[in-house]
Ligand code: SF4
Ligand code: SF4
């Protein structure tokens with residue numbers, strides 16, 4: 001299901017931010033209009049899509065955020081909002097009132113939490129996040145983006161217990177943004193990241209907290225024991241994928257995912273259905289993979305890749321390589337916004 | 341000839357003189373609905389519709405389940421907070437209600453689209469001075485050509501309902517402004533052919549007692565055929581493609597706010613497309629129709 005951006009501005013500045021390049025290229029006044037939202041609701045309906053994933057910038061900054069969520073719910077959609085949880089008191093109170101009767105499977109939040117020590121935030125930001133957690137409790141899945149080797153997720157366990165959050169942590173790797181310098185994890189460091197994550201497993205086991213892995217993890221960097229734990233705790237619902245997620249901007253522009261936000265940009269109006277959009281970007285992803293199997297040398301001849309068990313890590317690494325190291329290669333593939 | 345509907349303010353003094361008639365009442369407060377109901381019953385008056393014009397947003401009105409007995413038109417400047425409005429959705433959805441918005445308010449196009457897409461009946465009151473023709477074109481296209489289900493928006497769907505490719509289609513009835521169907525009545529019992537005429541010195545035509553003779557009046561006939569005047573002079577309307585639907589309603593404002601010709605020409609095309617699309621589907625009408 002595609003992500004829909006309500007805003008292009010954010011009230012925070014995370015060092016790893018995937019959206020950074022996209023946001024810095026956009027006017028802060030770019031927010032989704034009602035006309036575009038209604039168009040998308042119709043477009044999703046005719047495409048048979050029943051859920052909206054809402055993103056920003058920080059989507060709750062949209063002045064009509066609560067009304068727009070109420071609208072989509074009334075249209076019968078299920079909704080998940082990706083947020084940093086920093087919301088004005090009035091708006092949060094209102095949201096708490098309006099949505100209290102809606103079942104959590106129809107309206108949920110994924111909150112992107114930063115570790116207070118390594119990514120400090122102001123006291124008022126922390127208080128605001130806590131108010132958010134206290135308002136939406138079991139509707140919230142905590143999310144954590146890993147952008148440094150010495151990360152620590154134990155503060156999230158505390159939040160889960162204190163506020164009764166969903167007991168799954170969505171873990172993402174910070175990926176490079178093609179054409180921009182953000183903080184991200186180098187392919188050579190991913191094994192260290194995985195091992196460090198698994199050092200938290202005994203506590204997670206004790207607290208019955210489960211993992212949810214985001215895109216771009218390479219299968220071969222997990223040990224069999226680690227894979228076994230993952231299997232047991234996700235019921236096999238994980239994949240080592242990198243496939244277009246599709247982001248839709250407030251102005252109806254489209255791109256495959258944030259790290260590739262300038263990559264083959266199109267408009268929703270160019271397509272008749274969500275299926276057509278996915279087909280278009282999946283085809284481009286396939287072409288990149290023909291040129292470069294994945295983030296490691298061994299990806300080219302990897303049996304897991306051939307069997308489609310692993311996609312070879314995040315394509316943004318490959319694309320970055322093409323941009324920086326082989327600027328004449330694959331012209332038709334790394335076509336950027338300026339030339340179509 | 342079908343009997344005319346009368347259109348008047350709710351005024352208990354005049355009720356006994358309009359016994360057995362079908363009437364559109366203007367109310368200044370919806371709390372008067374209950375008095376109106378018992379008065380109408382006492383005088384055998386059929387309530388065709390109740391019009392309530394308010395400065396309040398729709399979300400600031402408290403809707404009552406008891407109103408479901410009445411065909412209601414609410415004219416409001418805006419929808420207001422959608423989330424507050426939707427809190428009352430279970431009541432509102434059961435009402436026989438249509439929301440009218442004036443183009444005097446710039447968000448009317450947006451509010452109508454929101455409500456229509458959520459299943460509420462709406463109408464836009466087009467003021468030639470204030471209308472944004474481009475936004476109206478988008479709304480009309482949405483109303484007639486959007487493939488996803490939404491509630492009808494007047495006057496667009498009214499035109500498609502009564503459209504004939506070789507004839508005029510006057511959508512004035514959407515605003516109770518069509519003298520072939522609606523006659524306006526003052527508090528003093530005088531008749532006029534439109535609300536505008538009712539308020540002008542020379543607009544009064546007859547006394548209420550002579551209502552049944554109104555079609556024989558020269559002024560009445562002239563009024564119904566006043567469209568012919570457009571062709572006596574080389575006016576923009578005389579060579580306008582969209583005239584068959586518009587009938588020159590915006591002739592006075594075309595200079596200051598041009599765009600009507602393009603709008604009505606697109607409207608005609610959309611009507612054709614809509615009718616082709618609709619050929620094999622019949623649309624149910626759930627609420628009162630003008
Ligand atoms: S495709 Fe590449 S990243 Fe994936 S398992 Fe094979 S070698 Fe590892
Ligand atoms: S390129 Fe692939 S792995 Fe990287 S962020 Fe996009 S979808 Fe995820």
Ligand code: SF4
Pocket residue numbers: 576577578580581582583586587588589590591594600601604
């Ligand atoms: S659209 Fe304008 S020009 Fe055409 S008939 Fe109407 S008022 Fe006259």
